Amino acid sequence: MNFLKKVKDTLKKIGEEDGKEGINSFLHLNPDVLKESEIIEKKIKSGKAGKLAGKIIAIKSNMNVLGMTANCASKTLENYKSTYDATVVKKIKKEDGLIIGMLNMDEFACGSSGETSAFGPTKNPINKELISGGSSSGSAASVAAGFCDISLGSDTGGSIRNPASHCGVVGLKPSYGSVSRYGLMDLSMSLDQIGPLAKNVENVKLMFEVIFGKDGKDATTFDVTEIPEHKKQKKTITIGLSKDFEKLCSDKKMYEIIKKKVAELAKKKGYKVVDVSLKHINLAVQAYYPLCYVEFFSSTRKYDGRRYGHKIDETCGPEVLRRILGGSEISQAEYSGLYYRNALKVKELIKQDFENAFRKVDFIISPTVPRLPHKIGSKITPQEMYSYDALTIPANLAGICAISIPISEINKIPLGMQIMAPAFSENSLFDISEEFEQIK
Amino acid sequence: MDFLWHRVSEKEKEDIKNQAREIMASFEKELKKVESEKVELGVRRKEQLRDETKTQCDPEFRKRFLENAPHKDGDLIKAEKGSWKLK
Numbered sequence: 001m002n003f004l005k006k007v008k009d010t011l012k013k014i015g016e017e018d019g020k021e022g023i024n025s026f027l028h029l030n031p032d033v034l035k036e037s038e039i040i041e042k043k044i045k046s047g048k049a050g051k052l053a054g055k056i057i058a059i060k061s062n063m064n065v066l067g068m069t070a071n072c073a074s075k076t077l078e079n080y081k082s083t084y085d086a087t088v089v090k091k092i093k094k095e096d097g098l099i100i101g102m103l104n105m106d107e108f109a110c111g112s113s114g115e116t117s118a119f120g121p122t123k124n125p126i127n128k129e130l131i132s133g134g135s136s137s138g139s140a141a142s143v144a145a146g147f148c149d150i151s152l153g154s155d156t157g158g159s160i161r162n163p164a165s166h167c168g169v170v171g172l173k174p175s176y177g178s179v180s181r182y183g184l185m186d187l188s189m190s191l192d193q194i195g196p197l198a199k200n201v202e203n204v205k206l207m208f209e210v211i212f213g214k215d216g217k218d219a220t221t222f223d224v225t226e227i228p229e230h231k232k233q234k235k236t237i238t239i240g241l242s243k244d245f246e247k248l249c250s251d252k253k254m255y256e257i258i259k260k261k262v263a264e265l266a267k268k269k270g271y272k273v274v275d276v277s278l279k280h281i282n283l284a285v286q287a288y289y290p291l292c293y294v295e296f297f298s299s300t301r302k303y304d305g306r307r308y309g310h311k312i313d314e315t316c317g318p319e320v321l322r323r324i325l326g327g328s329e330i331s332q333a334e335y336s337g338l339y340y341r342n343a344l345k346v347k348e349l350i351k352q353d354f355e356n357a358f359r360k361v362d363f364i365i366s367p368t369v370p371r372l373p374h375k376i377g378s379k380i381t382p383q384e385m386y387s388y389d390a391l392t393i394p395a396n397l398a399g400i401c402a403i404s405i406p407i408s409e410i411n412k413i414p415l416g417m418q419i420m421a422p423a424f425s426e427n428s429l430f431d432i433s434e435e436f437e438q439i440k
Numbered sequence: 441m442d443f444l445w446h447r448v449s450e451k452e453k454e455d456i457k458n459q460a461r462e463i464m465a466s467f468e469k470e471l472k473k474v475e476s477e478k479v480e481l482g483v484r485r486k487e488q489l490r491d492e493t494k495t496q497c498d499p500e501f502r503k504r505f506l507e508n509a510p511h512k513d514g515d516l517i518k519a520e521k522g523s524w525k526l527k
Contacts, residue, residue, distance in 0.1 A: 308509060
C-alpha cells in the first residue's frame with residue numbers, strides 16, 4: 001500500500017473518531033506529517049529506508065519531540081514546545097519512523113486510569129464508557145483504535161502494561177537501564193522506563209530493537225550492545241505461577257483463565273509449570289508510593305513557571321497535587337527517612353524474591369491488572385486506584401522486563417496476561433509471547 | 441471521589457494534604473512488618489565513575505528555549521526573587 005495514502009486515511013480516521021467527543025487519545029498532531037510522509041515514501045521507493053519506514057508512530061506527551069507540544073496532559077505545560085528530541089525519538093527518526101502526534105495520558109503520568117488528564121479522559125476504544133487504563137492511556141487507546149501502528153509509553157509502576165491490558169494490545173516494560181530516558185519528563189527516576197505498545201508482538205519487538213541501548217545522556221543505561229538471545233540450547237522451559245500473585249487478584253476468574261492458558265501452552269510445547277514464592281509482593285504498592293511521591297516531588301521543583309509553563313502547585317489537578325504534597329511531607333527532616341528507608345528495604349526484598357524465583361523458572365506469569373476497568377468518573381478511593389498496579393509494580397521494583405499481551409476476554413472486556421523475565425531477557429519474552437499469540 | 445481532573449480549591453488542597461498524610465501513614469504501618477528482616481541497601485556498581493561524552497551545542501537551542509519562557513528580556517529569563525516556596 002502507498003504510504004502517503006495510508007497516512008491520509010489514518011488522519012481521516014483520527015479526525016472522525018478521536019477528539020474530545022471521541023476516544024480523545026491525541027493531544028497534538030504533527031503539522032508536518034504529510035511532508036514527512038512524502039520524504040519517507042521516496043526513501044521506501046529508493047530502497048534506502050530505515051527499519052521503521054512505513055510505520056505510523058505516536059508518542060506519549062511526556063517525551064520531547066522537537067517542535068511538538070509535550071504538555072504531560074497538564075495545564076502547567078499547556079503551551080510548552082519541545083526544544084529537542086528525546087533519545088528514543090532521535091532513534092525513531094533515524095530509522096524513518098513517522099511521528100503522527102502526541103498522546104493523551106494521566107497528568108504527569110500520575111494515574112492508573114487515564115482520567116486525570118487536564119484535557120479530558122481517554123476512552124477505551126473497546127467500550128467508550130470504560131477507562132482505557134493509564135497512565136499511558138492515549139498510547140494504548142490510539143493503537144487499539146487503529147490510529148497508529150506503534151506508540152511509545154512510559155512505565156513506572158505499570159503505566160504501559162495496565163492500559164495495554166484494558167485496551168487489548170501488547171505493551172512492553174523493558175528492563176531498567178535498557179532504554180534511555182533522556183528527554184522523558186520523569187515521574188520517578190529510579191523506576192521509569194520507556195517502552196512500546198502495538199497490536200502484535202512483532203511490532204513491539206521491532207520498536208524495542210530501535211530504541212534500546214546505552215546512552216551517554218542517561219547514566220542509568222547499561223552497555224548491552226546486543227539483546228541477549230533466547231537460550232535455545234535449554235531443553236525445557238519452566239514457567240512459574242505464584243499464589244502470591246493470585247492472592248492480589250480481586251477477580252479470581254481472571255487468575256483461572258491465565259492458569260488455563262499457561263497449562264494449554266505448556267502442554268503444547270512440553271514446558272514445565274511450577275509454583276514460585278514471591279512473599280514480599282503483597283507490599284509492592286505500599287513500597288512503591290512513598291518512593292514515587294518523594295521522587296515526583298523532587299522532579300516537579302523545576303516546574304516553577306520561570307523557564308517554561310506555569311507553577312505546578314497552582315495549576316495541577318488533585319492527583320498530581322496529592323503526590324506533590326505527600327512527597328513534600330515525607331521529604332521533611334522530621335521523618336528522617338522513616339518512610340523512604342523502609343520502602344527501599346521492601347524494594348530490595350522484592351528484587352531478591354525475583355532473583356530467587358528466576359533460579360528455578362524462566363518466566364513468571366500473572367494477570368496484568370487485578371480487576372476489570374471501571375466506568376469513567378466512578379467514585380473510588382486513592383488506595384483502590386493504586387491497587388490497579390498491584391501486579392505490575394513488582395517488576396518495576398525488581399528492575400526486570402515484563403510484557404502484557406491480550407489473552408482472553410471477560411464480558412467482552414480484554415484480559416491481559418503479564419509475562420515477566422529476568423532483566424535483559426526481552427528476546428525470551430518476545431519468543432514466548434508469540435507462542436501465546438498463536439494459541440489465543 | 442472520582443479521578444477526573446478539576447481545578448483544586450484552597451479548601452480541597454488542605455483535604456488532599458491530609459489524605460496524602462493518611463495514605464502514607466497506612467502504608468508505613470504495613471512496611472514496618474519487614475523491619476526485622478536484614479537487607480543491604482545501596483547500589484552495586486563495579487565502577488563509580490562513568491565516561492563523559494562530548495556533546496555538540498545546537499546554535500538554535502537558545503532561541504527555541506527562550507520561546508517557552510513566560511517572561512523574558514532579550515535573551516534573559518526574568519524571574520521573581522524568593523517567592524517560590526511550597527506552601
